[in-house]
Amino acid sequence: MDDGSIISLFLERSENAIHETKIKYGRLVVSTAMRILGNQADAEECENDTYMGVWSAIPPQRPLNFKTFLLKIARNQALKRYHFLNAEKRNPNVEIPLEELYECADESTSAAYSDDALAEIMNGFLALLNEETRRVFMLRYWYFASVKEITEECGISKSKAESMLFRTRKKLKKYLEEKGVRQ
Numbered sequence: 001m002d003d004g005s006i007i008s009l010f011l012e013r014s015e016n017a018i019h020e021t022k023i024k025y026g027r028l029v030v031s032t033a034m035r036i037l038g039n040q041a042d043a044e045e046c047e048n049d050t051y052m053g054v055w056s057a058i059p060p061q062r063p064l065n066f067k068t069f070l071l072k073i074a075r076n077q078a079l080k081r082y083h084f085l086n087a088e089k090r091n092p093n094v095e096i097p098l099e100e101l102y103e104c105a106d107e108s109t110s111a112a113y114s115d116d117a118l119a120e121i122m123n124g125f126l127a128l129l130n131e132e133t134r135r136v137f138m139l140r141y142w143y144f145a146s147v148k149e150i151t152e153e154c155g156i157s158k159s160k161a162e163s164m165l166f167r168t169r170k171k172l173k174k175y176l177e178e179k180g181v182r183q
Contacts, residue, residue, distance in 0.1 A: 003066035010058035018051045025067065029074045035144045036078040037085070046081050050074040075142065125175045129168065136161060137168050 001020045009017035029050050033043035053073040063069035126134050136154060139145040145153065150161045 007058060007062060007066055010054065011062065018055065021051060021054065021070065022047075025070055028067075029070065032071055032074045032143060033078040033081075035149075036075070036082050042081055042085065043078070046074065046077045049077040049081070053077060121176070121179055121181060124179075125172055128171075128175070132156075133164055133168055136164050140165055 001024065003024075006017055006020050006024070009020060026047065029047045030040075030043045033046035033050075034040065037043050037046065050070065050073050053076075054070060057069075057073070061069075126137070129137065132154065136150055136156075139150050139153060140147075147158055147161050147165075150156070151158050154161070156164075
């Protein structure tokens, strides 16, 4: 079933919408949650929370890109669950990428700007990157992929992935400074 048909099922409030979403994107939702949570049972619970989040969001929203919309909700659900489960613990698969990004933007950045404004700024930055660099950056900082997973996914060496990430973080820091987001 195509994404438009699935969205129509959600708009009609048909419970079949969740079933069709699970058939088409279930494995992708679980793998997205697994990268953050590292536990199959938690990832599967997050999958269910994701479907409920989509059910609550459509309507009133009608996403233009259903897959991106779904994965954003899955990622947010996994991060919520991660913070709940690991209030005292640290997961290096999540914490290390976040620490790397703190070099570019600090806590005051997110406090001073709305989510929409930050998303617009980040989209502007991502638009400046070539396709390969953008893909590596998104795998690391959106999907929390390890450097090893990035090298396998993109077919590049470890040193190339690490240097791309380093250079992209430097560009992001400069971009944020130019936009007045970072002092």
